[in-house]
Amino acid sequence: MKKIFGLYCILLVLLSFVPSVASADVWPEENQWDDMWEGRYRDWVKTNWKDDIFMNPAKPIYYKFENDCADAVYAMRLIFSFENRLPFAINNRDKAGQVISNRMNMWDNLAPPQRVRQFMNYVADMTSSESLRNDTYPVALNDIKPGDVYVAPGVHSYQIADVTDAGIAEVMASTTPKQARYLLRTPSFPFYVPEDKRLGDGYRRFKQAQNIGRPASQQPGYSEEQFRLAADLNYDYVAFTDIISKKLGKREEKPDEKTMRLLLALCMYANDRSVYVYDALWYLQKIRGEGRRCMNAKEYDDHSTPGRDKRLKMFFDSIRRHLDRVGRFDPRSQPARWAKAVFSNDQPPPQEMKSLNNFCMVQMTLGEEYYMTLRELRQNVDAASLVSDPHAPLPFRWGVVKEPFNSGCPSY
Structure with a gap:
């Protein structure tokens, strides 16, 4: 009897070192967003954010993920956060003041890879090009970088995949209807000019998780320059993008x-x-x-x-x-x-x-x-x-x- 009781005590001690399934996050956080991680994020987008990200069976967590334009934008930030154990947080459209984040424990009964996939699906269901206005903020035109996004709320959204030597912001995008697809990469600027009176469109950057509750105007690098410039140019797309290419370019565009x-x-x-x-x-x-x-x-x-x-x-x-x-x-x-x-x-x-x-x-x-x-x-x-x-x-x-x-x- 004593022997059985002793084994029982040992089992209890061992179980105390096993993480509780009931409190499992989607993924654990080991790093925090800062300038260094933003730089790594930009490099990752340039080299790893490919048009087959959702169509590559070698990446089973993301394979055949059904997406539209906004889903792909959010997934870009989410996947990098997951792969680098960084926090991911966006505003909860249904509950003011609350967030959707990797700390949610709605999928505790699943293995970690399945948790991530279900979290991706959940984020896709809870977001849109409209919600991007609240999870991102506008930046200066000479500060546009890979990993930034272009948002036309309620219409379309793009991922900025690279900026060429000639100062062209190359974009990738998904589309409707929501389905698994290759992303479309285009070596040209998005074909919109910022004109939202609420300053919710244009070239934008994701809020860092620790700053998600702060208004756009308090985010690092916030700028309203693009809205003033677009209005001054009477929303002429060619004139507007010519100025961006000059601001971003290391050489003149041919x-x-x-x-x-x-x-x-x-x-x-x-x-x-x-x-x-x-x-x-x-x-x-x-x-x-x-x-x-x-x-x-x-x-x-x-x-x-x-x-x-x-x-x-x-x-x-x-x-x-x-x-x-x-x-x-x-x-x-x-x-x-x-x-x-x-x-x-x-x-x-x-x-x-x-x-x-x-x-x-x-x-x-x-x-x-x-x-x-x-x-x-x-x-x-x-x-x-x-x-x-x-x-x-x-x-x-x-x-x-x-x-x-x-x-x-x-x-x-």
């Missing part, structure tokens, strides 16, 4: 480099319009299924695109001015040949149009094989035939139908 990045951004911007058009058509179908024919003022404002369509014209005009400054087209330059196919008055040869269309086609709505060439879009923009009214059918929205559109509904 004309071909600039032509390429502008065409890439134009392609992205044009295709992004399809999201707005799709959302408007889906919403219109929804309210008509409920017995309403017309949108009210708020709904109209939410789904119409006059400002976006005006900026699209400004974008085409700005690129045209850039090409005029460059001078004649160099036949050896592929970007110049694409630009000529977009902007020339004469119909380009079939092989040039084929090359341009392989580079970029504009998907006119989501989920359908319905495309327009970039040249045709430029012609429709020049003819002012795009319709911003959210009641308009798809062909009118993109200017395919050149007749005036009248929905019979109020315009606001």
Whole structure:
């Protein structure tokens, strides 16, 4: 009996040294965020944040993680924090003043790798491009670094993957719908200009975990410069990004480099319009299924695109001015040949149009094989035939139908 009791006591002592499963964090913290770790984070993003991060079976914790644009942004910071035993904390959208962090113990019954994956899923479910405004803060344009993000709240978000010698902030992004996918890397600036009156968009940096409760204006490196500059330039994308490249560049950007990045951004911007058009058509179908024919003022404002369509014209005009400054087209330059196919008055040869269309086609709505060439879009923009009214059918929205559109509904 004494022998059994002695073994029982030894077992109790041994168990006292085993961590309690009931209080297990998602991962333990061994380091704290500071300037050194921010530097390591930037280096990690440049070298390890790859387009296959969620599609590589050699990384089973992240493999086939379903994501959209904001999910990928949050995952970038989360994964580095996990791999380096740093704290990860963001604001809890449902509970003011509380945070979502790696100290949560909702998944104690799982092995550590599964805890991390469930935490990633939970963060993805609890966040969006809207919530990024609260978990990040704007920085000075000459301070943009890998690991920073660009946020257009409620619309899109990007990860800044690198900054080139020519001062170009290269981006990576996911998209909708939420699914496992390769991230898209683009050697060009995001195609937005900061304009949120609440200063919630633009080039931003994650708040460090220990600073998550502090307002943006109290974060290290906080700056409102980009908002003032964008307003001074009347939100001209080309002029705005030219200034950023000069601030960040170690050398001057070559004309071909600039032509390429502008065409890439134009392609992205044009295709992004399809999201707005799709959302408007889906919403219109929804309210008509409920017995309403017309949108009210708020709904109209939410789904119409006059400002976006005006900026699209400004974008085409700005690129045209850039090409005029460059001078004649160099036949050896592929970007110049694409630009000529977009902007020339004469119909380009079939092989040039084929090359341009392989580079970029504009998907006119989501989920359908319905495309327009970039040249045709430029012609429709020049003819002012795009319709911003959210009641308009798809062909009118993109200017395919050149007749005036009248929905019979109020315009606001």
